[in-house]
Amino acid sequence: MSASIPRSKVNDHTPEMAQARRQFVEQQTNTCLSHVGRYSLPAEETMGNIEHFTGAAQVPLGLTGPILIDGEHAKGEFYVPMATTEGTLVASYNRGMRLLRESGGVKVSVVDDAMQRAPVFAFNDAREAREFGVWVQDNFSEIKKIAEGSTRSGKLRNIEQYAAARMLYLRFNFTTGDAAGQNMVSKATYIACEWIKENYPQALKYTLSGAMDTDKKHSQLNTLHTRGKRVIAEATIPGDLLKSLMGVSPDALLKMRAISQVGNFMAGSINTGAHSANGITAIFIATGQDVANVAESSAAVTYADIDDHGNYYIAITIPSLIVASYGGGTALATQRECLEMLGCYGKGKVYKLAEIIGATVLAGELSLSSAILAGDWVDSHEKHGRNR
Known part of the structure; x- marks a missing residue:
C-alpha cells in the first residue's frame, strides 16, 4: 500500500507540516530538498493558494526597463520584473524597452473588459430553447440583480446567446474590478441560474459551464469578444533609430511581417506576433x-x-489579458x-497593470x-541562453 502524504486536519499550513512533507518525500524518493525548503514567505499565508504546502520553487527574477508608457492608468517610466529560466529573454525585452523609450514611449489603452461563465441549458427541441x-x-x-447580489465588485454586463440543436448556451459577461474573477463569476452565474431554474415556467436542466467560456484555453470567440482585458499597445519608431539600435530598416521589417503573416495563417496560429507568451508568462510568475491563463492571454494581433x-x-x-492586482496569488510575499515595484498592488490598479504588460509585450x-x-537571434541564444 502506498504511503500517504502527511497532512494535518487542524492546521496544514505551518512550517512544521511543510518540513514533515519534505522529510516524507526525502524518505520516499531519496531526494534532498535543501533548496525547496529555503523560502521567506510565511507558511500560513499560503492558505487558499496551495494545498500540501511543502516549500517553494524559486524562479530567477530579472529586471527590465525603464519602459516609458503613455497610458490612461500607467504614466511615466517603469522597471518591470520578469521571472524566467530562459536566457536572453530579459536582455531582449530590455533592448525593446530602450528602443521604445528613445522613440517617445508606448501609448497603451484598455478598450474592453469582460469575464465569462457560460452555462448551457438543454430542452426537448430547438423551439423550446428559442x-x-x-x-x-x-x-x-x-437576472442581473440576482447575479450581482453575490459579489461586491462583479457587474453583469450582458448575456450572449448561442443556439445549437436543442441547447441554448448563455455567455454571462461580467466586469470584475481588480480581481481576475473566474471564481467570482462562477458563483454569480450559479446563483443566477438557480434563480432562473426556480422562476422559469417549465422544468430546466443546465450545466454551469458548457465550455463556451473557454476557461484556460484560447478561442476565436475571445479574440473577437474579449476575455479579461482587451489591451492595445502602439508606438511609432523613427526609421533612423530603428536602424541604429536594431540594425534593420522599417521597409525590411514590414516586409518580413507580411511574410510571417502568411506563415501564421498557414499554421493556424492564434497569434500573428512573435512571442507575446514569453513576456506575459514572465510577468505573471513574478506578480x-x-x-495557466497564459493559454488565453498570449493570443495577439499585430499590425504595422x-x-x-x-x-x-x-x-x-x-484580446484576452487576464490579470489581477488584488486576490489570488498577488498577496504572497x-x-x-513585484506588484508594489510597479505601483500595481491592491484595489484600483488592475488597468495600470494591464497597460504595463501590454507595453512590455510590444x-x-x-x-x-x-x-x-x-x-x-541564434547568436544571442548561443551567447546568453545556454546553461551548460
Missing part, C-alpha cells in the same frame, strides 16, 4: 497571476505600417513586492522581430 432565450432577454434586469516620413508604426492587440515584439531579421 422561447427560453426570449424569456432570458425579457428578465435580464432581474502572482494564474499562469510605415508613414510618409519613413517611421515604423506598430500596434499589438491582446515576493509577488506583492517591447519584446520589436526586439525579437528585429533580431530574427538582423540575423543575431
Whole structure:
C-alpha cells in the first residue's frame, strides 16, 4: 500500500507540516530538498493558494526597463520584473524597452473588459430553447440583480446567446474590478441560474459551464469578444533609430511581417506576433497571476505600417489579458513586492497593470522581430541562453 502524504486536519499550513512533507518525500524518493525548503514567505499565508504546502520553487527574477508608457492608468517610466529560466529573454525585452523609450514611449489603452461563465441549458427541441432565450432577454434586469447580489465588485454586463440543436448556451459577461474573477463569476452565474431554474415556467436542466467560456484555453470567440482585458499597445519608431539600435530598416521589417503573416495563417496560429507568451508568462510568475491563463492571454494581433516620413508604426492587440492586482496569488510575499515595484498592488490598479504588460509585450515584439531579421537571434541564444 502506498504511503500517504502527511497532512494535518487542524492546521496544514505551518512550517512544521511543510518540513514533515519534505522529510516524507526525502524518505520516499531519496531526494534532498535543501533548496525547496529555503523560502521567506510565511507558511500560513499560503492558505487558499496551495494545498500540501511543502516549500517553494524559486524562479530567477530579472529586471527590465525603464519602459516609458503613455497610458490612461500607467504614466511615466517603469522597471518591470520578469521571472524566467530562459536566457536572453530579459536582455531582449530590455533592448525593446530602450528602443521604445528613445522613440517617445508606448501609448497603451484598455478598450474592453469582460469575464465569462457560460452555462448551457438543454430542452426537448430547438423551439423550446428559442422561447427560453426570449424569456432570458425579457428578465435580464432581474437576472442581473440576482447575479450581482453575490459579489461586491462583479457587474453583469450582458448575456450572449448561442443556439445549437436543442441547447441554448448563455455567455454571462461580467466586469470584475481588480480581481481576475473566474471564481467570482462562477458563483454569480450559479446563483443566477438557480434563480432562473426556480422562476422559469417549465422544468430546466443546465450545466454551469458548457465550455463556451473557454476557461484556460484560447478561442476565436475571445479574440473577437474579449476575455479579461482587451489591451492595445502602439508606438511609432523613427526609421533612423530603428536602424541604429536594431540594425534593420522599417521597409525590411514590414516586409518580413507580411511574410510571417502568411506563415501564421498557414499554421493556424492564434497569434500573428512573435512571442507575446514569453513576456506575459514572465510577468505573471513574478506578480502572482494564474499562469495557466497564459493559454488565453498570449493570443495577439499585430499590425504595422510605415508613414510618409519613413517611421515604423506598430500596434499589438491582446484580446484576452487576464490579470489581477488584488486576490489570488498577488498577496504572497515576493509577488506583492513585484506588484508594489510597479505601483500595481491592491484595489484600483488592475488597468495600470494591464497597460504595463501590454507595453512590455510590444517591447519584446520589436526586439525579437528585429533580431530574427538582423540575423543575431541564434547568436544571442548561443551567447546568453545556454546553461551548460
